[in-house]
Amino acid sequence: GENVEQHPSTLSVQEGDSAVIKCTYSDSASNYFPWYKQELGKRPQLIIDIRSNVGEKKDQRIAVTLNKTAKHFSLHITETQPEDSAVYFCAAYNQGGKLIFGQGTELSVKP
Amino acid sequence: DARVTQTPRHKVTEMGQEVTMRCQPILGHNTVFWYRQTMMQGLELLAYFRNRAPLDDSGMPKDRFSAEMPDATLATLKIQPSEPRDSAVYFCASGPGGSGNTIYFGEGSWLTVV
Numbered sequence: 001g002e003n004v005e006q007h008p009s010t011l012s013v014q015e016g017d018s019a020v021i022k023c024t025y026s027d028s029a030s031n032y033f034p035w036y037k038q039e040l041g042k043r044p045q046l047i048i049d050i051r052s053n054v055g056e057k058k059d060q061r062i063a064v065t066l067n068k069t070a071k072h073f074s075l076h077i078t079e080t081q082p083e084d085s086a087v088y089f090c091a092a093y094n095q096g097g098k099l100i101f102g103q104g105t106e107l108s109v110k111p
Numbered sequence: 112d113a114r115v116t117q118t119p120r121h122k123v124t125e126m127g128q129e130v131t132m133r134c135q136p137i138l139g140h141n142t143v144f145w146y147r148q149t150m151m152q153g154l155e156l157l158a159y160f161r162n163r164a165p166l167d168d169s170g171m172p173k174d175r176f177s178a179e180m181p182d183a184t185l186a187t188l189k190i191q192p193s194e195p196r197d198s199a200v201y202f203c204a205s206g207p208g209g210s211g212n213t214i215y216f217g218e219g220s221w222l223t224v225v
Contacts, residue, residue, distance in 0.1 A: 032211035043202065043216040044154070051211065089154060093210040098167055099144060101154040 004092050006102025013080055014110055021105045023090035024072040030092040033066060033073045038087045038104075047088075048075070080109045113137045115205050115217035123223045129191040132220040135184055136205030143186045144206075144214060145171075145178055149199040157201075160186065161208060193224045 003026045013019050025033075031052040036044035050057045050064045050073065057064050061080075066073040073092075077084055090102040116135040124130055136143050145157040158168035158178040168178060175194070180186045190197055200221050206214035 034213060036216075043218050045216070046213055049213060095210075096167060097142075097161065097210050098156060098159060099214060100156065101146075103153040 004090060004100045004102045006090050006105060008105060009103060010106045010108070012108045012110065015080060015082060017080055019075075019077045019080055019084070019107055019109075021075045021088055021090070021107075022072060023074070023092075023102050024070075025092040025100075026071070027092065027094040028071065029095040030071075032093050033064070034091050034099075035064060035075050036089045036091065036101075038089065040086075044089060077107075080107075082109050082111050085109045113215075115203055115215055117201075117203050117217035117220050119220055120218060121221045121223075123225065124193055126194055126224055127192040128224075129189065130193050130197075130222060130224075132188045132201050132203075132222070134186040134188075134203030134205075134217060136186065136203070137215060138184075139207065140205035140215075141183070141208040142206045142212070142214070143180065144204045145186070145188050146202045146204065147199045148202060148219075154202065157188070190222075193222075195224045198223050 006023045034049040037047045038044040048062050048064050050066050061078045063076040085108050087104045087106050089104050118133045142161045144159040146154040157171040160180050163180040177189045200219040202216050202219045204214040204216045206212045
């Protein structure tokens, strides 16, 4: 079937610490893995993505890693700041072209 | 700055009434998705279109929901009759087409059915 599992559902860290969110997917044909950030009352916005031909991608304090063999990918946020507090969603396309989202992780960064 | 435009932004309606939500995808995007989100929960895919053709609406309750793309600049999601359990935020998103492309979300239509 088509499924994207995301963990943890909630994550609380101290400002300056790192945060890691993990996702697994089931469709081996998936080739594109975006991450979205959603602040309260706002729309989800793309923060980083990775394609299946690379294993890691970094953009300032945010990085994503992909393990195609194990069918999992992770979001890493370093030096977290209070403005990083939000809900983060991973997603993966299935073979039919549907973009399936994980259940979301509520990240709280405490000052 | 190209954006997906959704109307209405907020809607309060009584149970049993018809609700129509509209979406204008980003110009040039040929793939449109409808998602539903309740109480900051996950994004549940209801339907999606490519080149105006419905590709999958298996996530949508067929008895009361319908989705269409009358033309390339307009996608609609209709609920008839509406029920309190339909209260949610309905997001439209568009992309340039095909798997492996980024999609961009509209601001959402916040629906409350009383």
